[in-house]
Amino acid sequence: MIIIIGAGLSGLVTAYKLKQAKIPFKIVEVKNKIGGRIFTKTTENETTIEMGATWFGRQHQNLIRLLNELEIAAFSQFQGEYYYYDDPDSPHHGKYKLPQQEPTYRIKGGSRSLIEKLYGNLEEEDIVFNTRVIEIRKEKEELVVTADNNVEYRANQVILAVPPKIWSHQINFVPALPQELQHTAKNTQTWMEDSIKAAVEFEQPFWRENNSSATIMSNYGPFIECYDHSNQQENKFALCGFLNPAFKEITKEKREKLVLQQLSNILGEQVLKGISYHEYIWSEDDYVKWPKEIFMQPHQNNGHPIFRESFFNNQLIISSSESASTFPGYMDGAVEAGERTFKIITEKTKVN
Numbered sequence: 001m002i003i004i005i006g007a008g009l010s011g012l013v014t015a016y017k018l019k020q021a022k023i024p025f026k027i028v029e030v031k032n033k034i035g036g037r038i039f040t041k042t043t044e045n046e047t048t049i050e051m052g053a054t055w056f057g058r059q060h061q062n063l064i065r066l067l068n069e070l071e072i073a074a075f076s077q078f079q080g081e082y083y084y085y086d087d088p089d090s091p092h093h094g095k096y097k098l099p100q101q102e103p104t105y106r107i108k109g110g111s112r113s114l115i116e117k118l119y120g121n122l123e124e125e126d127i128v129f130n131t132r133v134i135e136i137r138k139e140k141e142e143l144v145v146t147a148d149n150n151v152e153y154r155a156n157q158v159i160l161a162v163p164p165k166i167w168s169h170q171i172n173f174v175p176a177l178p179q180e181l182q183h184t185a186k187n188t189q190t191w192m193e194d195s196i197k198a199a200v201e202f203e204q205p206f207w208r209e210n211n212s213s214a215t216i217m218s219n220y221g222p223f224i225e226c227y228d229h230s231n232q233q234e235n236k237f238a239l240c241g242f243l244n245p246a247f248k249e250i251t252k253e254k255r256e257k258l259v260l261q262q263l264s265n266i267l268g269e270q271v272l273k274g275i276s277y278h279e280y281i282w283s284e285d286d287y288v289k290w291p292k293e294i295f296m297q298p299h300q301n302n303g304h305p306i307f308r309e310s311f312f313n314n315q316l317i318i319s320s321s322e323s324a325s326t327f328p329g330y331m332d333g334a335v336e337a338g339e340r341t342f343k344i345i346t347e348k349t350k351v352n
């Protein structure tokens with residue numbers, strides 16, 4: 001039996017491949033839902049809002065290959081002119097045009113379409129939810145995985161499809177993992193762990209009528225980046241982006257008010273007719289940001305080669321996007337990690 005810890009993209013990619021190869025496995029997931037850092041929310045008005053992973057580019061070939069294989073369509077991010085808005089109180093305040101960016105793409109139906117398609121190939125008994133792994137113990141030829149509800153799973157191989165900083169702090173290993181691995185994992189930033197994603201939903205994309213792309217970069221106000229978030233069919237409309245993490249300290253009501261104020265200053269008073277406001281503070285999620293008080297540089301130690309070494313004779317495999325050799329931290333990295341894990345499992349199965 002193979003135990004996959006985590007039902008994020010990397011874990012689900014491995015599970016999908018194992019299912020195709022008819023190799024038995026079980027996913028153990030702490031939350032009551034799949035997807036991890038992929039979180040597409042649907043509003044009351046049926047607008048899909050990406051609170052987590054959203055964009056990819058042509059360079060993300062692992063992801064593109066998988067989307068093609070699963071027959072999931074993508075569409076171009078609506079782009080126009082990019083503007084940078086400087087703090088009105090600074091001597092350089094104003095609006096500056098930025099150079100055109102490389103085109104980016106989004107997944108039709110939202111990033112969750114990818115997660116749901118992978119999950120759709122599994123059986124109900126392939127996954128247990130609401131179960132937190134707290135220990136992995138090597139006992140003779142087996143690994144014993146203990147969950148917080150005292151349930152134990154015996155496995156030939158265990159996949160850590162969880163960000164390194166999370167497992168290094170939250171899972172106990174017996175015997176202890178090599179010191180260098182533990183040290184590196186504890187110092188590996190979980191990509192986007194400090195992010196606040198926010199969105200405002202609208203009846204109409206009024207900014208387009210005013211010839212604005214609504215692509216905003218700013219060093220003041222809650223939004224530091226904001227983009228047109230209309231769906232592919234162009235019948236649901238929103239603006240969505242990243243808030244300055246410092247705005248975590250105020251209430252949601254205050255944040256919403258400041259978001260609307262900032263956007264209306266830039267795009268006009270029609271912003272105040274927004275239908276609904278949505279946000280997700282990732283640093284409040286214990287399975288994305290842990291420990292809470294330590295700040296790390298973006299992508300610190302992401303892709304470190306130690307994560308691709310063999311541990312317990314390949315019985316313990318380190319996955320998750322942060323372990324990938326190319327584009328670690330991104331969805332593409334998660335796909336690479338999930339596929340590499342499958343390869344290691346099948347190579348080992350052949351040897352045995």
Ligand SMILES: Cc1cc2nc3c(=O)[nH]c(=O)nc-3n(C[C@H](O)[C@H](O)[C@H](O)COP(=O)(O)OP(=O)(O)OC[C@H]3O[C@@H](n4cnc5c(N)ncnc54)[C@H](O)[C@@H]3O)c2cc1C
Nearest residue numbers: 006008009010030036037053054055133320321329330331
């Ligand atoms: C705000 C935000 C924006 C992003 N934007 C983009 C983007 O635009 N483009 C892009 O390519 N990437 C983006 N990313 C990154 C992308 O989301 C990740 O690379 C990818 O989803 C990671 O997948 P994963 O499987 O490696 O990890 P995760 O998604 O973190 O999955 C890990 C899973 O393990 C579970 N888990 C953790 N601990 C335990 C435990 N002890 N026991 C059981 N289960 C456990 C978690 O609940 C989770 O489901 C973004 C991420 C965030 C947060």
